[in-house]
Amino acid sequence: MKRxxxxxxxxxxxxxxxxxxxxxxxxxxxxxxxxxxxGGGTIAIITVDPSNPYWKAEVDTAVAEAEKLGYDTTVDxxxxxxxxxxxxxxxxxxxxxxxIILDPAGADESIGAVKKATxxxxxxxxxxxxxxxxxxAKAQIVSNNAQGATLxxxxxxxxxxxxxxxxxxxxxxxxxxxxxxxxGYAGVLSQFPDLKLVxxxxxxxxxxxxxxxxxILLSAHxxxxxxxxxxxEMALGAIQALxxxxxxxxxxxxxxxxxxDAVAAVKAGEMVATVLQPIVTxxxxxxxxxxxxxxxxxEPETEKQAIDCVLINADNADKLNGFVxxx
Amino acid sequence: MSPTETTxxxxxxxxxxxxxxxxxxxxxALVIIVAVFSALSPxxxxxxxxxxxxxxxxxxxxxxIGMLLVILNGGIDLSVGSSVGLSGVVxxxxxxxxxxxxxxxxxYPPVWVVIIIALMVGCLVGWLxxxxxxxxxxxxxxxxxxxxxxARGLALLITNGETFTRLSGDKELGNTGFLTVLASDPFxxxxxxxxxxxxxxxxxxxxxxTPFGRWLYATGGNERAAELSGxxxxxxxxTIYLLAGMCAATxxxxxxxxxxxxxxKGGELYELNAIAAVVIGGAALSGGRGTIRGTMIGAFVxxxxxxxxxxxxxxxxxxxxxxxxxxxLAVAVDQIQQSIQKSxxxxxxxxxxxxxxxPTEEMVGV
Numbered sequence: 001m002k003r004x005x006x007x008x009x010x011x012x013x014x015x016x017x018x019x020x021x022x023x024x025x026x027x028x029x030x031x032x033x034x035x036x037x038x039g040g041g042t043i044a045i046i047t048v049d050p051s052n053p054y055w056k057a058e059v060d061t062a063v064a065e066a067e068k069l070g071y072d073t074t075v076d077x078x079x080x081x082x083x084x085x086x087x088x089x090x091x092x093x094x095x096x097x098x099x100i101i102l103d104p105a106g107a108d109e110s111i112g113a114v115k116k117a118t119x120x121x122x123x124x125x126x127x128x129x130x131x132x133x134x135x136x137a138k139a140q141i142v143s144n145n146a147q148g149a150t151l152x153x154x155x156x157x158x159x160x161x162x163x164x165x166x167x168x169x170x171x172x173x174x175x176x177x178x179x180x181x182x183x184g185y186a187g188v189l190s191q192f193p194d195l196k197l198v199x200x201x202x203x204x205x206x207x208x209x210x211x212x213x214x215x216i217l218l219s220a221h222x223x224x225x226x227x228x229x230x231x232x233e234m235a236l237g238a239i240q241a242l243x244x245x246x247x248x249x250x251x252x253x254x255x256x257x258x259x260x261d262a263v264a265a266v267k268a269g270e271m272v273a274t275v276l277q278p279i280v281t282x283x284x285x286x287x288x289x290x291x292x293x294x295x296x297x298x299e300p301e302t303e304k305q306a307i308d309c310v311l312i313n314a315d316n317a318d319k320l321n322g323f324v325x326x327x
Numbered sequence: 328m329s330p331t332e333t334t335x336x337x338x339x340x341x342x343x344x345x346x347x348x349x350x351x352x353x354x355x356a357l358v359i360i361v362a363v364f365s366a367l368s369p370x371x372x373x374x375x376x377x378x379x380x381x382x383x384x385x386x387x388x389x390x391x392i393g394m395l396l397v398i399l400n401g402g403i404d405l406s407v408g409s410s411v412g413l414s415g416v417v418x419x420x421x422x423x424x425x426x427x428x429x430x431x432x433x434x435y436p437p438v439w440v441v442i443i444i445a446l447m448v449g450c451l452v453g454w455l456x457x458x459x460x461x462x463x464x465x466x467x468x469x470x471x472x473x474x475x476x477x478a479r480g481l482a483l484l485i486t487n488g489e490t491f492t493r494l495s496g497d498k499e500l501g502n503t504g505f506l507t508v509l510a511s512d513p514f515x516x517x518x519x520x521x522x523x524x525x526x527x528x529x530x531x532x533x534x535x536x537t538p539f540g541r542w543l544y545a546t547g548g549n550e551r552a553a554e555l556s557g558x559x560x561x562x563x564x565x566t567i568y569l570l571a572g573m574c575a576a577t578x579x580x581x582x583x584x585x586x587x588x589x590x591x592k593g594g595e596l597y598e599l600n601a602i603a604a605v606v607i608g609g610a611a612l613s614g615g616r617g618t619i620r621g622t623m624i625g626a627f628v629x630x631x632x633x634x635x636x637x638x639x640x641x642x643x644x645x646x647x648x649x650x651x652x653x654x655x656l657a658v659a660v661d662q663i664q665q666s667i668q669k670s671x672x673x674x675x676x677x678x679x680x681x682x683x684x685x686p687t688e689e690m691v692g693v
Contacts, residue, residue, distance in 0.1 A: 053490070173644070208586060
């Protein structure tokens with residue numbers, strides 16, 4: 001129920017774009033249900049875009065963990081818009097929340113927002129993405145995108161036999177992670193002299209755009225042997241384009257994120273591999289750090305922590321469910 | 328009284344000439360685009376690639392047809408992209424199995440019911456736009472901007488932020504066929520292209536041969552005058568927004584079947600491409616001027632340009648710059664052409680003695 005309500009609120013917020021009006025009111029009614037020690041105060045969770053399964057997992061994890069530890073939560077989504085992020089931070093400050101879990105909108109753009117909250121005495125814990133200054137946020141827990149991209153690229157290169165022309169689908173160009181992953185791929189793949197990147201196109205993390213771009217790329221380069229994609233959604237679009245063109249046997253696809261649809265594609269043999277971002281682990285850790293700081297005043301030993309990604313291929317796809325890998 | 332005679336007699340030719348010049352410009356742009364890209368890429372004119380690009384064009388063209396109706400009235404519909412997403416999501420939700428409210432049962436409606444409901448959702452969004460604009464006098468830009476957010480939010484609410492992918496239906500449940508029909512290629516031509524052709528023909532007839540069409544042009548030309556001469560302007564407004572919503576829902580269904588997945592983000596920013604197609608096709612945003620033919624050409628200009636830039640491997644950032652420049656150029660040329668025509672017409676009219684029966688006047692066009 002609670003989760004549904006929080007998501008309803010996100011939907012309504014997105015719907016009306018009323019970010020400015022400090023729309024983070026989802027806490028009050030949630031405090032009513034459950035007798036668990038809810039005296040802990042409110043943790044503000046600010047994410048990017050819950051219509052993407054990856055960020056949805058992030059929100060769900062944060063809300064569940066915070067409530068387990070006895071806090072109320074508010075959830076907002078800034079859609080990578082630093083202005084909106086600022087408004088949510090202002091809202092959180094005026095509501096006197098006890099901590100903020102933030103997936104920042106840009107490494108440079110978010111410094112000011114984090115500083116503002118910290119100056120107001122509210123600890124900020126960053127998840128998923130980092131800011132380019134240290135010593136302001138209490139923790140920055142990111143998944144190691146570079147390491148993940150390296151893992152994925154190695155598995156993919158092996159699948160194509162280290163030879164042939166390939167194309168790359170690039171994420172939203174303003175998103176730091178798009179470049180990090182692309183560099184990670186290039187770092188591995190440039191070592192294969194027979195692998196040739198013939199074109200890079202952006203599809204903005206989006207499935208429909210991934211399909212459309214892939215269709216044209218197939219027209220331009222009919223003989224490619226593979227596609228490396230910056231995330232799963234674009235890869236899934238590319239897979240559909242390849243299916244329509246009857247070329248899925250010839251072209252190997254690599255994804256990134258480990259979302260449920262992608263895992264299903266890996267199981268079905270349509271996607272060579274994807275890379276699981278440990279978003280659930282990272283977010284849980286961030287909330288636990290926040291809890292520790294609030295209750296005991298202990299700060300995490302190291303501010304910046306990179307959690308390693310896990311390669312998901314046909315061998316372990318069965319064990320993955322909702323971004324969690326069971327042992 | 329002779330000037331009235333001169334204008335009255337060659338009227339048919341005059342209109343055609345005018346229309347031809349307006350569309351001619353878009354057509355020239357299209358020819359240039361095709362020529363440039365086919366020179367740069369050997370694959371551009373490959374029949375498979377042409378069919379592929381036309382399929383990409385089709386979705387935007389269908390949206391643009393609805394947009395044209397609204398723009399002919401002097402309005403604008405910013406909500407169509409969100410309607411695409413909402414209707415697609417509704418279709419996806421019904422195909423996955425919809426909970427019957429108040430019971431534990433799950434309904435699996437047959438595909439034709441799904442399609443009709445999804446279309447009705449689009450019509451409903453459009454109807455609301457129309458009522459807001461016609462009866463509550465909300466400016467079209469504001470009414471449809473609001474609806475853009477409302478419809479997108481509803482799509483997110485329905486999906487709970489997730490993507491529906493089980494759309495093929497189940498034989499035992501009797502709801503198969505959504506993908507096999509909407510994503511099929513009858514006679515080697517993709518289904519969306521057929522829909523585009525049918526829509527273009529139907530709306531072309533409606534605009535040119537029916538009282539509704541004449542009324543629509545009249546309301547866009549001079550709303551007050553149209554109202555005084557008995558044109559039901561409020562009803563017309565509601566109808567055009569409703570039709571724009573229906574076009575959007577059609578696109579939503581086609582997009583969902585094409586992917587195949589119903590995502591709440593489907594159709595984001597599609598409204599802008601539709602507006603661009605209409606404007607490149609020679610329509611005036613102030614209303615009263617524009618044709619289906621022009622709009623179709625406009626949609627092809629945008630679609631071929633976008634795909635062509637990818638095909639020849641132009642960098643992502645330049646793609647956007649070029650696309651924007653083409654839109655501005657097309658409209659700027661249109662404006663220059665208009666003002667030259669106008670001033671020439673005025674000059675000719677002023678220079679002519681009232682009695683002269685000048686054959687040149689008709690060539691100028693008004």
